[in-house]
Amino acid sequence: MKTKYLLFGGLVVASSLLSxxxxxxxxxxxxxxxxxxxxxxxxxxxxxxxxxxxxxxQALGDRTVLLGEVRGDLVDVTNSANADLRELAQFDVSDGNxxxxxKDYYAVINNCNLYLSKxxxxxxxxxxxxxxxxxxxxxxxxxxxxxxxLALNYGKVPFYTKPITTKEQAEAKYPxxxxxxxxxxxxxxxxPLAEVEMPGxxxxxxxxxxxxxxxxYVLLGDLNLWAGNYKEAAMAYYKYITTANGSNSYFPITxxxxxxxxxxxxxxxxxxxxxxxxxxxxNDREIITMIAGDSIPSEGNYSQLRxxxxxxxxxxxxxxxxxxxxxxxxxxxxxxxxxxNNGRDTVYAPSNLTRNRAGDLxxxxxxxxxxxxxxxxxxxxxxxxxxxxRNIHVYRRATVYLRLAEALNRAGYPHFAYEILSExxxxxxxxxxxxxxxxxxxxxxxxxxxxxxxxSNSGYIVLDAGAEHSYNTIGxxxxxxxxxxxxxxxxxxxxxxxxxxERLDYQIRKVEDMIVDEGALEFxxxxxxxxxxxxxALRRNDPSYLADRIYARRGAERISExxxxxxxxxxxxxxxxxxxxxxxxxx
Numbered sequence: 244m245k246t247k248y249l250l251f252g253g254l255v256v257a258s259s260l261l262s263x264x265x266x267x268x269x270x271x272x273x274x275x276x277x278x279x280x281x282x283x284x285x286x287x288x289x290x291x292x293x294x295x296x297x298x299x300x301q302a303l304g305d306r307t308v309l310l311g312e313v314r315g316d317l318v319d320v321t322n323s324a325n326a327d328l329r330e331l332a333q334f335d336v337s338d339g340n341x342x343x344x345x346k347d348y349y350a351v352i353n354n355c356n357l358y359l360s361k362x363x364x365x366x367x368x369x370x371x372x373x374x375x376x377x378x379x380x381x382x383x384x385x386x387x388x389x390x391x392x393l394a395l396n397y398g399k400v401p402f403y404t405k406p407i408t409t410k411e412q413a414e415a416k417y418p419x420x421x422x423x424x425x426x427x428x429x430x431x432x433x434x435p436l437a438e439v440e441m442p443g444x445x446x447x448x449x450x451x452x453x454x455x456x457x458x459x460y461v462l463l464g465d466l467n468l469w470a471g472n473y474k475e476a477a478m479a480y481y482k483y484i485t486t487a488n489g490s491n492s493y494f495p496i497t498x499x500x501x502x503x504x505x506x507x508x509x510x511x512x513x514x515x516x517x518x519x520x521x522x523x524x525x526n527d528r529e530i531i532t533m534i535a536g537d538s539i540p541s542e543g544n545y546s547q548l549r550x551x552x553x554x555x556x557x558x559x560x561x562x563x564x565x566x567x568x569x570x571x572x573x574x575x576x577x578x579x580x581x582x583x584n585n586g587r588d589t590v591y592a593p594s595n596l597t598r599n600r601a602g603d604l605x606x607x608x609x610x611x612x613x614x615x616x617x618x619x620x621x622x623x624x625x626x627x628x629x630x631x632x633r634n635i636h637v638y639r640r641a642t643v644y645l646r647l648a649e650a651l652n653r654a655g656y657p658h659f660a661y662e663i664l665s666e667x668x669x670x671x672x673x674x675x676x677x678x679x680x681x682x683x684x685x686x687x688x689x690x691x692x693x694x695x696x697x698x699s700n701s702g703y704i705v706l707d708a709g710a711e712h713s714y715n716t717i718g719x720x721x722x723x724x725x726x727x728x729x730x731x732x733x734x735x736x737x738x739x740x741x742x743x744x745e746r747l748d749y750q751i752r753k754v755e756d757m758i759v760d761e762g763a764l765e766f767x768x769x770x771x772x773x774x775x776x777x778x779x780a781l782r783r784n785d786p787s788y789l790a791d792r793i794y795a796r797r798g799a800e801r802i803s804e805x806x807x808x809x810x811x812x813x814x815x816x817x818x819x820x821x822x823x824x825x826x827x828x829x830x
Contacts, residue, residue: 292361293378294447296354296385297455297535301544302347303392304534304635308548308770309342310396310821315772316796317570317763323561328551335810338824345400345823348393355386357406380439384457387429391466394422395774398820398829402428422781426470433459437482450535450634451524457532458483461638468650469778474689476650480643481693488526495703495715496644496667497527500722501604503579506590508600515722516608519629519636531638538633546635552627552768560622566610568798570767573760574723577602578732581725586708589729603764605723610768629768641765645719649758653782656681657750659690661735664754664761666728667716669695669703682743719761755779777819786814 312318313331320332327340336343359382362375393400401417402425420428437459444452460483467476487494499518504510518529536546554560579592579602592601599607611626629636644663652660659677662668666676673690681687695703695716704714706726720727727733736753738746762775780789790813794802811818822828 292354292358293381293442293444296351296358296382297447298544299347299351299354300385300389300534301536302344303351303389304536304544305546305548306342306344307392307534307637308635308768309551311770311773312768313564313773314793315776316792317567317767317772318564319567319796321561321563321565323558324563328563333808333810334813334818336821343821343823345393345397345827348389351389352386352393353407355382355389356404357408358382359386359404360406376436377440377442380433380436380459381442381456383433383436384459384462387433387462387466388457390425390429391462391469394420394425395469395777396821397823397827398422398817400425400827404432423470426466427472430463430466430470430472430475434463437463437479438486447535450522453524454522454530454533454634455535457638458487460486461531461643464643464646464650468646471653471782473650473654477647477654478692480647480650483643484647485694487531492526493702494640496640496717496719497529497715498706498713498717499529500717500725501608502725503581503592503604506583508592508596511600511604511608513604513608515605516628519609520631522632522634529640530636531640531642533637534635536633536635546633548630548635549633552625552630554622554624554626556617560615560617560624562625564768565612565625566606566767567796568801569792569796570606570763571599572798573603573763574599574606575602577720577724577764578730579604579723579725580727580730580732582708582729589731591730591732592725603723605764606767608723627768636769639766641719641722642771645758645762645765648719649755652751652754652758654689655686655747655751656690657747657754658735659693660754660758663718664720664727664757665718665730665733665735667703667705667718667721668693669697669705669716671697672705719765723764752783780819781816786816789819790814 309328309331313320313328314334320329324332327342330336330340331342359379362379362382364375364379390400390402399419399421402420403417405412407413439459441453441456441458446452447455460479463479464476464483467473467479484494485491499515501515502512504512521528522530522533537544539545549555550558551563554562575594578594580589582588583590594601599610609628611624613624614621615624616622648660648663651657651663656677658680659668659673662672662676666672668677673693673695677690678687681690697703697705697716699712703716704712705716706714706728708729718727720733724730724733736750736757738749741749759775759779762771766772776789776792780786793813794805794809797805813819817829820828
């Protein structure tokens, strides 16, 4: 297939209400990969162009993680970190920073726009089904996810859905959309395609291509969550869960966890951390979506996350990012417990265990730091097991469940959200611990629309201390803190002295705090934290929610030190977003 590369880039910049694309014009790049007269009406055409878009996505991989993590409160930069990482941590990002490159996002978007304008969805197969609808839906999902990343990082972005292939189009003005407006627009765009199956491209190299797509139901959940459409977000996440392994299938959270092997508090059993190395599409997969990375640095899209987080001879055993004191303190504040003596006793792990083994066990499971000798010198080695492969993980099974909890909580169902954290949910748990708190028939009907069936050997099976059967559903908090439903220090927040409305508002805010903490414990290092803080701070209209946590990344006693290093006032929401060349961003 002959491909003609056009010189007019598909990148746009913000000015006021309308923005031109000419400032993103890069004549040395191939932002558009098909000529104007090219039509996508053959299988080989759509496959080639779809994999071309996948290759454009690779440029977004590392920055997706780093923009979401370095600006948060769970990691700190070391003296070995490059200037670009240091700028992110200090909220002083220059136009030349390698992670501040909006043109890479618009390269993906413009290629998606061109594909969507050229793909002939009217072509039918012998069963009278659209031949290219799967690829068409996948490309719309790529575009929606990429636009969302742009908006989350820049606050307000120019929006266009037609391909830019001429200089005149590049110099035209395009409307800007903020996060909420953009999300609502994208929901309307992709919702009709939610039930379209993924393309069947098989393996691309050694990677199952099904791991490289963005499920539309998950995207609908995220878009609605950011837009404040909480019931719609919850239902979208739930629909993904019920269809992830096929129509009306099961997709339980699984029983993966990190457990003490006994009350001697010496050895740990761990079937949680090894899931980060499993990038195979199976029914019990943890990884849902990833961006593929190249296998060797010379190929151009080799992920540097391994070298940023892990020490090796390649970086002279000098890492760029380490866990923050804030993360260590949060982990240590948790309480690990389990049932003993056939469920008669609850045993709690001591709070004074050393070597980061007190509290939640996920941090010590995925992060190790120790001394060794390298070329005659003592060095500190670090291993973060979440970054041992060449690919960048975007969505996990736990992502869907935790965001389902967040959406349900904000929709007015904090007990439902709490059970996802504590015990895990099935229909029995919902009937026993959620439905009694529904105040209206409409609330009860909404809760009953979530169906998590179970039996003794199938469906969503929670731990039952009095039964002898395996289980596949636990609370998310139990992944690192034992059997959380029996933990007296991890109870549903409540204040019975308040009025009914005040009590519900109190529970929603407190459960939301638990959800945000759980996100830190489960997704530390993965690029989620900053966006979680941003979303809640915007929702509550409370800049201190984000600012106070980031200023305390080195602990409460060093807040003034961090404030002196951060170049921006984080109580000003304009400083939460990147800007580029004075034209993109909300400053």
